[in-house]
Amino acid sequence: MAPTKVSKICCIGAGYVGGPTCAVIALKCPHIQVTIVDLNKSRIDAWNTPDFKLPIYEPGLEDVVRQCRGRNLFFSTDVDKGIQEADLIFVSVNTPTKKSGVGAGFAADLKYVESATRQIAAVATSSKIVVEKSTVPCRTAESMRTILEANSKPNCRFDILSNPEFLAEGTAINDLFKPDRVLIGSLQTEEGKEACEKLKEVYANWVDPTRILTVGLWSSELTKLAANAMLAQRISSINALSAICEATGANIDEVAYSIGFDSRIGPKFLKASVGFGGSCFQKDILNLVYLSESLHLKEVAEYWRQVVEMNEYQKRRFSKRVVDTLFNTITGKNIAVLGFAFKADTGDTRESASITLIRDFLKERANVSIYDPQVPHEQIWQDLEEACGDMGIEEIKSSVTLRPTALDATQCADALVIATEWKEFREGIDWQTVYDGMNKPAFVFDGRLILGLEEAERLRRIGFKVTVIGRGNGM
Numbered sequence: 001m002a003p004t005k006v007s008k009i010c011c012i013g014a015g016y017v018g019g020p021t022c023a024v025i026a027l028k029c030p031h032i033q034v035t036i037v038d039l040n041k042s043r044i045d046a047w048n049t050p051d052f053k054l055p056i057y058e059p060g061l062e063d064v065v066r067q068c069r070g071r072n073l074f075f076s077t078d079v080d081k082g083i084q085e086a087d088l089i090f091v092s093v094n095t096p097t098k099k100s101g102v103g104a105g106f107a108a109d110l111k112y113v114e115s116a117t118r119q120i121a122a123v124a125t126s127s128k129i130v131v132e133k134s135t136v137p138c139r140t141a142e143s144m145r146t147i148l149e150a151n152s153k154p155n156c157r158f159d160i161l162s163n164p165e166f167l168a169e170g171t172a173i174n175d176l177f178k179p180d181r182v183l184i185g186s187l188q189t190e191e192g193k194e195a196c197e198k199l200k201e202v203y204a205n206w207v208d209p210t211r212i213l214t215v216g217l218w219s220s221e222l223t224k225l226a227a228n229a230m231l232a233q234r235i236s237s238i239n240a241l242s243a244i245c246e247a248t249g250a251n252i253d254e255v256a257y258s259i260g261f262d263s264r265i266g267p268k269f270l271k272a273s274v275g276f277g278g279s280c281f282q283k284d285i286l287n288l289v290y291l292s293e294s295l296h297l298k299e300v301a302e303y304w305r306q307v308v309e310m311n312e313y314q315k316r317r318f319s320k321r322v323v324d325t326l327f328n329t330i331t332g333k334n335i336a337v338l339g340f341a342f343k344a345d346t347g348d349t350r351e352s353a354s355i356t357l358i359r360d361f362l363k364e365r366a367n368v369s370i371y372d373p374q375v376p377h378e379q380i381w382q383d384l385e386e387a388c389g390d391m392g393i394e395e396i397k398s399s400v401t402l403r404p405t406a407l408d409a410t411q412c413a414d415a416l417v418i419a420t421e422w423k424e425f426r427e428g429i430d431w432q433t434v435y436d437g438m439n440k441p442a443f444v445f446d447g448r449l450i451l452g453l454e455e456a457e458r459l460r461r462i463g464f465k466v467t468v469i470g471r472g473n474g475m
């Protein structure tokens with residue numbers, strides 16, 4: 001039987017989801033002991049640093065960890081002990097897109113989920129509620145159950161729940177404090193519903209019960225993929241419209257604003273950009289495409305695939321616009337790229353549009369200087385080495401420099417490209433000083449719509465040639 005009340009939680013995976021999610025559970029549930037375990041020692045060491053230099057940059061996270069670490073929140077590499085002690089285990093490991101074999105490039109690689117599940121089965125000596133926190137294809141819980149039941153010891157019972165996470169990076173703590181909803185999927189059996197109630201009780205310590213949704217296991221798994229697909233679809237839709245705006249004189253900000261007033265559509269997630277990035281959208285849509293294909297739903301697969309295609313097109317279109325505007329060549333020219341993270345308020349660079357743009361600029365043999373307020377330099381080199389394939393790191397380093405400030409990055413630049421919407425780019429740039437230090441003509445490319453119509457006009461008066469995504473030249 002499942003334990004009567006959850007008192008010890010273990011989270012396998014101390015990443016962007018496991019770390020913040022379980023730190024918030026520890027904060028809001030002081031009566032529950034929460035241990036976050038990971039095989040990656042340096043990551044665990046970083047969570048445990050005395051000066052709270054955490055492995056993840058996320059506003060508000062340090063404050064939460066400071067309040068609970070050592071009280072009822074622990075970080076450890078002892079995965080087995082964490083599993084054995086807990087009565088509820090979150091599996092919050094990475095589920096990247098498969099790189100080889102069947103489904104390569106589309107399907108989710110479930111090897112980490114499987115090894116965590118096998119580990120639970122191997123070392124558990126009492127019954128557990130096992131919660132899928134990772135984003136997984138529909139019916140993964142079934143495979144987990146098969147593995148657990150085939151390997152468990154007598155008197156060990158496992159109830160599996162799906163509890164996908166909807167936090168967005170950069171706003172994770174706020175999203176966790178005040179979630180739009182918490183979704184829990186369970187088998188509709190008596191035991192399944194009982195396990196669901198136990199997890200619900202944990203969240204009910206701070207989440208309004210009307211926002212805790214309980215559904216069937218498969219619906220819960222599919223909801224996560226569907227939510228991301230629909231969010232990404234909005235961005236691809238607005239980005240597709242941005243191309244029409246650039247060609248017609250319409251202004252994408254005005255179009256988005258006016259569409260968003262329709263209460264059926266709403267104003268959020270309609271910001272045109274140089275393309276969506278992040279570890280989830282592309283991966284989860286490709287996962288949905290693969291699922292549809294496996295179910296022989298070709299048209300459905302094609303439909304969702306187009307959301308990713310449009311995103312690739314948007315990035316290509318933007319780098320081409322830079323080349324076209326700089327008189328059809330950027331060879332030997334200096335391009336300053338402001339922002340390397342996939343969005344503001346995170347140090348995460350996974351699938352960042354910035355990486356694709358810089359790769360395109362390097363292919364055109366431009367010199368690139370980069371500034372980002374949060375991304376560690378080693379991460380930038382690693383991402384560029386991976387993205388640039390045929391270029392070795394030495395060749396990349398001969399064309400790329402990493403700068404300590406935005407102003408430094410723009411010195412002697414022919415063009416400045418805004419790739420991430422950091423607040424300091426919206427509010428903290430002294431454009432006259434930037435202009436004075438740049439080669440002339442000095443070009444600005446705003447891939448994040450941080451320059452409104454008036455601001456763009458002000459820059460033009462200084463002397464800049466300004467190009468903004470979703471607006472025609474001169475707007």
Ligand SMILES: NC(=O)c1ccc[n+]([C@@H]2O[C@H](COP(=O)([O-])OP(=O)(O)OC[C@H]3O[C@@H](n4cnc5c(N)ncnc54)[C@H](O)[C@@H]3O)[C@@H](O)[C@H]2O)c1
Nearest residue numbers: 013014015016017038039040093094095112116134135165
């Ligand atoms: N990043 C997000 O904003 C976000 C939001 C919602 C959902 N998700 C989903 O949550 C899951 C985790 O994402 P993430 O961004 O936290 O990934 P991550 O790569 O930051 O963290 C995963 C961690 O799991 C650890 N790990 C893997 N296998 C392990 C094992 N067998 N035992 C112990 N540790 C193990 C890895 O070392 C890594 O530190 C993914 O499925 C992702 O799609 C992510």
Ligand SMILES: O=c1ccn([C@@H]2O[C@H](COP(=O)(O)OP(=O)(O)O[C@H]3O[C@H](CO)[C@@H](O)[C@H](O)[C@H]3O)[C@@H](O)[C@H]2O)c(=O)[nH]1
Nearest residue numbers: 165166167168169235269270271273276277278280342343
């Ligand atoms: O109007 C918009 C909104 C976002 N973006 C871009 O879209 C990407 C993703 O942004 P966001 O969704 O805010 O961040 P993520 O951390 O990737 O969060 C998404 O992916 C997570 C992982 O699955 C989910 O949990 C979240 O609900 C979902 O929003 C970023 O590059 C943004 O710059 C736009 O271009 N325009």
